[in-house]
Amino acid sequence: MAFSSYRRGDSKKVLDEELAAVHRAGLIEVEKVDRAPIDSFDTGPALRFPRQAQFHPLQYLTGLTTATLREGGKVFTATHATKFEGRSSARVETENGSVVTCDAIVVATNSPVNDLVAIHTKQAPYVTYVIGVHIPAGSVPRALYWDTPDPYHYLRIQTAKENKAGAHDVLIVGGEDHKTGQENDANRRYGILERWTRERFPQMVEVEFRWSGQVMEPVDSLAFIGRNPLDADNVFIATGDSGQGMTHGTIAGILLTDLIQGRKNDWESIYDPSRITLRSLPEFARENINVAEQFADYVTAGDVDALNEIEADEGAIMRHGLSKIAVYKDSSGKVHKLSAVCPHLGCVVAWNSFEKTWDCPCHGSRYDARGRVYNGPANSDLTPVDS
Numbered sequence: 001m002a003f004s005s006y007r008r009g010d011s012k013k014v015l016d017e018e019l020a021a022v023h024r025a026g027l028i029e030v031e032k033v034d035r036a037p038i039d040s041f042d043t044g045p046a047l048r049f050p051r052q053a054q055f056h057p058l059q060y061l062t063g064l065t066t067a068t069l070r071e072g073g074k075v076f077t078a079t080h081a082t083k084f085e086g087r088s089s090a091r092v093e094t095e096n097g098s099v100v101t102c103d104a105i106v107v108a109t110n111s112p113v114n115d116l117v118a119i120h121t122k123q124a125p126y127v128t129y130v131i132g133v134h135i136p137a138g139s140v141p142r143a144l145y146w147d148t149p150d151p152y153h154y155l156r157i158q159t160a161k162e163n164k165a166g167a168h169d170v171l172i173v174g175g176e177d178h179k180t181g182q183e184n185d186a187n188r189r190y191g192i193l194e195r196w197t198r199e200r201f202p203q204m205v206e207v208e209f210r211w212s213g214q215v216m217e218p219v220d221s222l223a224f225i226g227r228n229p230l231d232a233d234n235v236f237i238a239t240g241d242s243g244q245g246m247t248h249g250t251i252a253g254i255l256l257t258d259l260i261q262g263r264k265n266d267w268e269s270i271y272d273p274s275r276i277t278l279r280s281l282p283e284f285a286r287e288n289i290n291v292a293e294q295f296a297d298y299v300t301a302g303d304v305d306a307l308n309e310i311e312a313d314e315g316a317i318m319r320h321g322l323s324k325i326a327v328y329k330d331s332s333g334k335v336h337k338l339s340a341v342c343p344h345l346g347c348v349v350a351w352n353s354f355e356k357t358w359d360c361p362c363h364g365s366r367y368d369a370r371g372r373v374y375n376g377p378a379n380s381d382l383t384p385v386d387s
Contacts (some may be wrong), residue, residue: 019047037141041200052144054156055246082379084114086232104260107228108238108252111216111364113376115237116345118229119273120377123218123240124287125181125364129189130174131197132158132209137167139203151176153196154243170208173197179290180214181361186354212355214364214375215243219287220280223248224273225255236260237273294361297348298324307335315351315358315369324348325385326358328369337385338371344378358382 019032029050036043065075080095084105092100107114111125137159146154153175160170173196176189190210198204218224218240225248228235236259238252251267258265269275302324303316310316315328317340324340326349338358340348347362358367366375371382 036145037143038145038200040140040202043147054142054144057246060246081113084235086235090232090234104234104236106236106238106252106256108249109376110214110239110241111376112228112237112239113379114231114235115228115377118231119224119237119239120345120363121288121291123216123224124179124290126177126215126217127180127183127212127359128174128177128215128243129186129193129212130172130210131190131193131207132170132172133194133197133201133207134160134205135169135171135201135203136205137169140169140171140201151178153193168205171197171201171204177215179361180364180366181350181352181359182294184351184353186212186352214366216240216364217242219283220275220277223251223271225252225271226259226268226273229274234260239273291347291362294347297361303351310335313356314353315356317348317351320385326351326371326382330369336370339383339385341383342378343373343380343382344376349382 016032019030031048033046033048036046036048068075079098081092082095083093084107085091086105090102090105092102092105094100111123112119140157142157144154144156146152153173155171155173158170158172160168173193175196176192178189190207194207216239221242223238223240223242223244225238225240226236227233228237236256238248238256241248251271255265255267255271259268302318304310304318307318307327307329310327310329312329312333313331315326318325318327326338326340328336328338330336340358342349342360342362342365344360344363344365347360349358349360349365349367351357352359352366356369358369358371360366360378363377364375365373365378367373367378367382371384373379373381
């Protein structure tokens with residue numbers, strides 16, 4: 001089961017609008033209930049989505065990989081694709097010089113790395129925070145839960161193996177999102193998540209895990225799965241997961257297979273990356289105004305004025321004449337200088353002290369402390385700067 005609830009004092013209209021939307025989509029089994037089945041606090045009215053499933057991501061991927069290899073497919077890891085060309089002689093070039101030729105290309109890199117603008121104006125990158133807390137086994141009914149405030153929260157149960165402390169479950173609680181590269185206060189947000197959880201689940205024992213991740217939020221809240229806009233007809237993308245990657249990955253596997261094989265699929269127009277939704281135009285405008293505002297970083301001062309202000313295993317932006325550089329001081333005290341300009345569209349990156357990364361506040365490109373790209377839409381590293 002999945003429950004969408006709202007806190008006391010939140011507008012009842014939000015839940016009623018959600019219910020109307022899912023019924024319009026044909027999900028007639030969704031129902032409004034007085035509260036979610038949690039004894040420790042009163043959630044208030046909620047929507048109940050029956051017949052949901054919970055998969056273990058790594059086990060699911062292991063199964064998919066096994067099936068791929070069994071059917072003659074090949075899987076290559078640690079392989080950086082650098083160039084994508086569609087049309088009759090479709091090909092993908094890799095960093096080590098190898099080339100893959102094919103009939104169709106699917107770019108499923110979370111945020112597409114083959115586009116400069118087409119999709120990136122229609123979705124926004126957000127960092128989300130997650131904690132895993134120890135709770136007594138069976139004390140929270142197994143379901144997927146989320147609420148509707150802003151920032152929102154979501155939770156699920158993971159059964160843990162019995163240890164010397166006895167059997168217990170892990171309650172996974174996430175939320176407190178913010179635009180990537182625009183905040184650097186992870187510990188504060190983890191603190192908020194812990195307080196939020198303790199208030200509602202007093203049986204909570206301790207926080208066992210903490211992590212963060214990036215999600216792509218489409219302006220109309222629906223994934224982009226299909227032919228890539230402004231590209232050859234045989235280049236496809238899957239992006240805009242909005243935290244629903246397990247679901248959208250499965251949908252993409254079905255939908256894109258049909259499109260490549262020339263078969264009709266009723267989902268094609270729903271997830272069409274070229275779609276324009278009038279109701280989402282205000283959100284589209286808001287997100288892109290926010291992106292434009294980030295270019296003001298070119299004329300601001302740096303985070304620090306001198307290298308001795310940067311602690312070991314930390315980074316900071318420094319002004320260097322008319323430009324800005326990203327400076328990382330490793331644990332031994334060695335300084336690494338990089339251009340602070342994101343290769344995607346030229347925004348100035350920001351230091352993430354919790355993940356030890358450089359994050360682009362415009363479209364969510366992320367780099368490790370020494371400038372190696374690991375999250376698109378950028379597809380190349382930050383440029384080293386001579387000392």
